[in-house]
Amino acid sequence: MEHLRAMGVVLLKEVTDNVRDRRAMLLALVYPLMAPLLIGVLINMFSGISGGADDDAEKAKPALAVYGGDRAPALIAFLQGRGYSILPVTGDPKEMVRTGKADNIIAVSKNFHEKYDAKQPAEVFVLLDSSRLRGLSALKRSMTLLGDFNREIGQKRLVEAGVDPALAAPLTVSSVNISESTNITDFFLYMIPPFIIFTIFMGGIYLAVDSTSGERERGSLEPLLINPVERWALMMGKFAAALLFTALAVFIHLLAFKGAFFWAAGTESSFYRALSPTVMISLFFVALPLMFFAVGVQVIIATLTRSYKEAQTYLGLMPLVPALPGLILVFSPLKAQSWMMAIPIFAQTVVFGDLVRGDVSSALDIALSMVITLGFASVLALIAAWFYEREQVIFGG
Amino acid sequence: MIEAHDLHKKFGVVTALDGVGFHAPDGAVTGLIGPNGAGKTTALRILYAIMRPDRGSASVDGFDTVTARRQVQHRIGVLPDARGLYPRLTGREHIRYFGRLHGLEVGALERRIDELAEILAMGEFIDRRAKGLSKGQTLKVALARALVHDPHNVMLDEPTNGLDIASSRAVRDLIRHMRDQGRCILFCSHIMQEVAAISDRLVIVSRGRVAAQGTPDELRRRTGQQDLEEVFLAITAADSPLREGAA
Secondary structure, three states: OHHHHHHHHHHHHHHHHHHOOHHHHHHHHHHHHHHHHHHHHHHHHHHHHHHHHHOOOOOOOOOEEEEOHHHOHHHHHHHHHOOOOEEEEOOOHHHHHHOOOOOEEEEEOOOHHHHHHOOOOOOEEEEEOOOOHHHHHHHHHHHHHHHHHHHHHHHHHHHHOOOOHHHHOOOOOOOOOOOOOOOHHHHHHHHHHHHHHHHHHHOOHHHHHHHHHHHHHHOOHHHHHOOOOOHHHHHHHHHHHHHHHHHHHHHHHHHHHHHHHHHHHOOOOHHHHHOOHHHHHHHHHHHHHHHHHHHHHHHHHHHHOOOHHHHHHHHHHOOHHHHHHHHHHHHOOOOOOHHHHHOOOHHHHHHHHHHHHOOOOOHHHHHHHHHHHHHHHHHHHHHHHHHHHOHHHHOOO | OEEEEEEEEEEOOEEEEEEEEEEEOOOEEEEEEOOOOOOHHHHHHHHOOOOOOOEEEEEEOOEEOOOOHHHHHHHEEEEOOOOOOOOOOEHHHHHHHHHHHOOOOHHHHHHHHHHHHHHOOOOHHHHOEHHHOOHHHHHHHHHHHHHOOOOOEEEEEOOOOOOOHHHHHHHHHHHHHHHHOOOEEEEEEOOHHHHHHHOOEEEEEEOOEEEEEEOHHHHHHHHOOOOHHHHHHHHHHOOOHHHHHHO
8 A cells, every 4th residue: 555655656756747848748649640640641642543443433533634635536435435524635745744733644646547547556645654653543544444445446347357356355354352341551451550569669668768767867766765665666656657658649549540540531431440449449458468568678678778878779679679570460461369469569469450450359369468468567567676676776787 | 873884885896885884873963074985975875775785784773774774764864965856846846756755644744845945945946847946956955855754864965065155054054953953964075174064973984994983073182183174184094095105
């Protein structure tokens, strides 16, 4: 009871102290917004690309920019027949593409009319700027349409010449998408787990360093240790403060993802639906034992290093390393299995992945990941407490 | 009362304490004096129970600093050499933090803070953040923090270091006042005049040992010197590396 009270006193002091610190608040409140913002922007950009590729009937079809369309009435009629409106280009078509006024332009060659009427290959150019992503999807659309026109007219001419058009088509090629998700941008959902891991290891880092190596360097650790309080209780007070900041950062991170998805893709998107309140609460609770674990590592490193700067060097690397497995899994998602639950960080990465995909892991696996990670975290806390008991704690090392 | 018996402490190959023993009685100011690196800070750290001696023992009011650490720490108020304030907390918050860690009850704690603010003449700066405080103001906050639980034994490391004349005098007056209340004051410095001005007893530490102890008059008689600075030099010179080199 007495120890708990002392822990509470330290917790309150550390929170008061760090709320007044711009850098601590930046890490806890602003950094967690960055990744969701970035992903939001990416989704916004990519949805233009992939949306154009399928051209659903319900979706409004974009206007096609055509230069010299008056020389190719048959082509224009074909495109209009497919439901596209035509945007005649009058200026310099290359300049328009270069400046981004058009994603790409179908340019009809000067002698198109004569060649076409003479049933010779007539030239059509598709102008694009390959450094623009939107240009690539527009290119795909233009090429598909021109290919269709080519085939249709070609078959008509073969029939007129008395040849079976099937002879000119040795292959019938169609691609079959076996993905359950309808959109390539779902890929971005898989980036949520590594980002959450990153935030777990980042959110409380400043407080952990400041309240341990920082306290030692300021010379305030020695007066603090003179108080008639068990050292482990002092340490746990700081631990709890760092945990609180970490939890706050993760909470803000999840809300920011939800907000970014809403902004970038709307409430009907698979993103917005994937992060339902239930999923968000589950993510948070699955993350809790790992937050405990992360703070344990941070406090141990901050206790052992001699200075603030040294601690920051090691801890700066830390958020990145645990996020690595998750970054790899972005490209080859893995279904959670029980043995994985025994490995902290990895366990959470796969469970997060299952949760955001809506591919719910078994409750037993989730419980297993939480219990085992909490076990590891408790060992770390014990080690940190042991380090605090040593008299070297006032010098570091 | 503070007692040290035959304290030994090594850090790697460096011997910091090599058999330090002395006592500081109640109702007196005991000055611990010695050149830089003599082992004063290490001895104090053992006395305020954040370090253990390799050999020997220390006690405060009869409580052993190793086996009864928390009882010892309840009975001492310490002003360490590094004042160690938190830049973003106000003076009042510093005092309150330590008061709470000592388990003081809220009402009594707030009354005690007001009392200390008056004794130490802490003006409005008690509610300013420590970052902008002057040396004298910083010292007053650290001192108030050390005394918040009204300790019977007080250990002060270089308490007037860097203070102006008026502030130094105020600190000396406070030390005398606490002594007259019957408290045990152990006071550590490397400035002889300062120690001479206020100490009832002197403990001279040199190269990890107690070179001499007694009242200033006893030490004057023993060395045959009138000026305490000469007394100090006469006593520590026996251990000085220069003397060794010359011999």
